[in-house]
Amino acid sequence: MEQFLFVLGRNWKLSLSELDICLRSTPFKGKIVDYSSNIAIVEFDELLNDEFYVDKLEILQYYLGGIQKIAKISDFISFLTLKKSFPIKAIRYNEIKKERQKIKEILNTILDDIFPNIKNENIFFATSIYPNLYDDVYYKEVIIKHFLPFLNTGISKILKEKGATKALYYKYPQKNIDSGNLNPIFPHHVIKYQLLKPHRAEIIFGITEEGIYLGRTFTTDDPNFKKKIDEERPKREFKSAISPKLSIIMLNFLNLFKNRKEKKILDPFVGNGTIALFGLIEDFQMYGSDIKKKKVLNTIQNIKWALNELELPQIPNIDQKFKVVDIKNLSKEFKEEFFDGIVTEPDLGPFFKERPYYTDGIELVETRLQPLYENIFKQAYKVLKSKSRICLVAPVISVLDDSHDLRMEIEAMAINNNFKPIPLITAKRIINKSNRILQFNKSKIFSIMDAKKGQIIKRKLYLFEKE
Numbered sequence: 001m002e003q004f005l006f007v008l009g010r011n012w013k014l015s016l017s018e019l020d021i022c023l024r025s026t027p028f029k030g031k032i033v034d035y036s037s038n039i040a041i042v043e044f045d046e047l048l049n050d051e052f053y054v055d056k057l058e059i060l061q062y063y064l065g066g067i068q069k070i071a072k073i074s075d076f077i078s079f080l081t082l083k084k085s086f087p088i089k090a091i092r093y094n095e096i097k098k099e100r101q102k103i104k105e106i107l108n109t110i111l112d113d114i115f116p117n118i119k120n121e122n123i124f125f126a127t128s129i130y131p132n133l134y135d136d137v138y139y140k141e142v143i144i145k146h147f148l149p150f151l152n153t154g155i156s157k158i159l160k161e162k163g164a165t166k167a168l169y170y171k172y173p174q175k176n177i178d179s180g181n182l183n184p185i186f187p188h189h190v191i192k193y194q195l196l197k198p199h200r201a202e203i204i205f206g207i208t209e210e211g212i213y214l215g216r217t218f219t220t221d222d223p224n225f226k227k228k229i230d231e232e233r234p235k236r237e238f239k240s241a242i243s244p245k246l247s248i249i250m251l252n253f254l255n256l257f258k259n260r261k262e263k264k265i266l267d268p269f270v271g272n273g274t275i276a277l278f279g280l281i282e283d284f285q286m287y288g289s290d291i292k293k294k295k296v297l298n299t300i301q302n303i304k305w306a307l308n309e310l311e312l313p314q315i316p317n318i319d320q321k322f323k324v325v326d327i328k329n330l331s332k333e334f335k336e337e338f339f340d341g342i343v344t345e346p347d348l349g350p351f352f353k354e355r356p357y358y359t360d361g362i363e364l365v366e367t368r369l370q371p372l373y374e375n376i377f378k379q380a381y382k383v384l385k386s387k388s389r390i391c392l393v394a395p396v397i398s399v400l401d402d403s404h405d406l407r408m409e410i411e412a413m414a415i416n417n418n419f420k421p422i423p424l425i426t427a428k429r430i431i432n433k434s435n436r437i438l439q440f441n442k443s444k445i446f447s448i449m450d451a452k453k454g455q456i457i458k459r460k461l462y463l464f465e466k467e
């Protein structure tokens with residue numbers, strides 16, 4: 001069965017979860033058959049029977065917030081062959097030579113698959129190696145320093161033997177190679193170097209505990225487009241805004257991949273409208289509300305600007321869709337059982353410059369956050385259609401005088417209000433790994449953290465379905 005390699009984002013658990021939820025949906029049914037902290041290997045049930053499956057893969061790439069690239073896999077090399085051809089200590093030179101010859105033969109075959117024409121072509125390629133984990137000593141010491149140069153010169157030589165006029169490759173900075181800190185090229189490089197064109201390619205080598213998957217990049221995320229919308233919109237608050245990627249991932253957790261244009265999604269804490277903007281870009285009908293009039297006006301201004309930039313039609317009666325509403329009155333301002341989903345990042349507490357004391361944290365949770373979240377579930381139940389989902393962020397607060405973070409009983413609150421927790425990762429669907437860092441310690445994971453190192457208020461993502 002044909003396999004595809006998905007390059008995961010920085011928060012690989014979140015990317016894996018988004019991908020798995022998408023692979024449970026009808027248009028993209030499939031399974032993750034292997035993974036590392038950087039890639040997932042996917043087999044689709046039916047997608048490939050479709051004559052236009054490449055278009056579908058492009059739609060999938062466009063829909064997924066946490067996937068950087070999708071590659072089509074041409075071959076696989078077992079981990080044993082890799083270790084024998086590139087051992088940590090080179091002693092048995094004859095065996096090494098023999099094993100490396102096997103890799104060269106595989107490269108010889110896959111290059112015909114990767115490039116439709118080689119003879120008399122000016123070929124340019126970039127080699128991207130995704131390790132199992134970036135801080136693997138084997139990656140730093142052997143893969144970057146020996147395997148990468150072997151691939152670059154080997155592929156170039158084979159291409160010339162096959163009749164290419166030129167076979168140049170992308171040269172990574174030598175200082176990164178020497179220090180062992182090397183990231184494969186980013187999606188914007190794939191676009192900049194035009195590596196999706198027939199005579200140019202990004203050749204991917206994705207390593208897992210099982211071995212190396214070899215393939216060619218088919219589609220890539222367009223980060224410049226998202227960045228432009230996010231950073232150039234007229235109203236934006238740098239310190240508090242959720243990222244475009246996280247907004248898109250949360251929208252995908254609603255599991256609405258069919259007839260998106262008909263699906264009505266609400267963000268009742270719309271702020272400057274990040275979720276609403278990216279929801280519109282991802283084809284949903286978006287609605288929003290906020291307690292502050294200024295925020296609602298900012299969102300409307302941002303949406304009008306974005307639609308104008310994208311040369312899309314403006315939304316008629318936009319002020320009927322984006323309104324000033326306190327969450328406790330949500331069901332008075334929007335019709336009951338009206339929405340197909342809610343995606344939101346509510347008030348997460350004040351922007352702390354330093355970690356608060358435990359007592360101050362508890363006071364914040366008990367007096368402000370807990371009542372707010374109670375109201376969210378009460379009101380969401382009323383305005384959501386039955387079996388529809390709410391995906392929301394809740395804060396996890398790091399305090400000065402306790403090693404444990406402060407968090408709310410979000411699941412209990414949701415269950416009390418007749419919502420069922422939906423697992424973000426079901427271990428049964430994803431083959432487990434032997435490296436502890438890559439394992440899932442529970443059979444079902446109901447929340448995933450998204451935070452940077454040292455962040456005082458961290459975002460935790462939850463997903464629930466109205467019973």
Ligand SMILES: C[S@@+](CC[C@H](N)C(=O)[O-])C[C@H]1O[C@@H](n2cnc3c(N)ncnc32)[C@H](O)[C@@H]1O
Nearest residue numbers: 269270271272273274290291326327345346347
């Ligand atoms: C963390 S911000 C949301 C930021 C938003 N995701 C964005 O991209 O700009 C939370 C928002 O909730 C609003 N808010 C706070 N309390 C509220 C309430 N009781 N009802 C509705 N909105 C509220 C605030 O005005 C603020 O705009």
